[in-house]
Amino acid sequence: MTSTQQELTVTIGGVSRTLPTVRAGGMGRVPLVEFIGDSEFTNAVAQEMVALIPEGTEVLLTVVTNALPLTHELSDRSGLPYVCARKKRRTYMQNPIIQDVPSMTLGVAETLWLDGPHAARLKGKQVTVVQDVVASGGTAQALARLVERAGGTVNGYLAAFRQGDSTLPLVALQSLPKTL
Numbered sequence: 804m805t806s807t808q809q810e811l812t813v814t815i816g817g818v819s820r821t822l823p824t825v826r827a828g829g830m831g832r833v834p835l836v837e838f839i840g841d842s843e844f845t846n847a848v849a850q851e852m853v854a855l856i857p858e859g860t861e862v863l864l865t866v867v868t869n870a871l872p873l874t875h876e877l878s879d880r881s882g883l884p885y886v887c888a889r890k891k892r893r894t895y896m897q898n899p900i901i902q903d904v905p906s907m908t909l910g911v912a913e914t915l916w917l918d919g920p921h922a923a924r925l926k927g928k929q930v931t932v933v934q935d936v937v938a939s940g941g942t943a944q945a946l947a948r949l950v951e952r953a954g955g956t957v958n959g960y961l962a963a964f965r966q967g968d969s970t971l972p973l974v975a976l977q978s979l980p981k982t983l
């Protein structure tokens with residue numbers, strides 16, 4: 804990883820990306836990881852993450868948006884099924900489990916929606932929570948609550964990047980600075 808005052812370059816699986824940064828309040832510039840629209844980087848990261856999937860995992864659980872293509876590729880490579888929570892209610896949902904996300908480092912308050920039939924796929928399973936980035940850990944905690952409320956067990960937390968100082972027992976490929 805190399806960084807200058809305004810940008811940060813990461814390399815994973817031989818693929819390098821200079822991360823865009825956004826100004827976040829008084830925090831300075833925050834590096835942004837983007838998998839949406841970047842299949843080459845997504846595939847390289849997923850390939851490296853396969854080996855980090857915690858032993859005993861039966862199902863992967865993620866949340867839209869940016870983590871979705873990554874988890875899709877991880878599922879494809881590992882053969883493990885995945886389930887995805889939404890951030891909006893959809894009209895076709897049946898008895899969704901609704902879970903608020905505690906305050907996040909960058910974003911606004913969110914509510915996660917897990918469709919009932921998808922929640923059923925977590926019941927009695929060892930579930931690993933998959934994210935693109937874990938910062939405060941608030942999203943990961945909300946996903947863990949969804950697992951528990953669906954009758955599954957959290958087997959671990961896996962992310963491409965750790966950003967900040969969450970105390971979650973997280974496995975990540977790389978750490979990013981909170982600000983540049």
Ligand SMILES: O=P(O)(O)OC[C@H]1O[C@H](OP(=O)(O)OP(=O)(O)O)[C@H](O)[C@@H]1O
Pocket residue numbers: 867868869870906907908909910934935936937938939940941942943
């Ligand atoms: O550990 P936390 O502080 O909870 O933050 C991590 C979350 O923040 C980002 O999501 P973002 O809000 O940018 O949503 P998006 O993926 O839908 O763009 C990222 O994709 C993680 O899901």
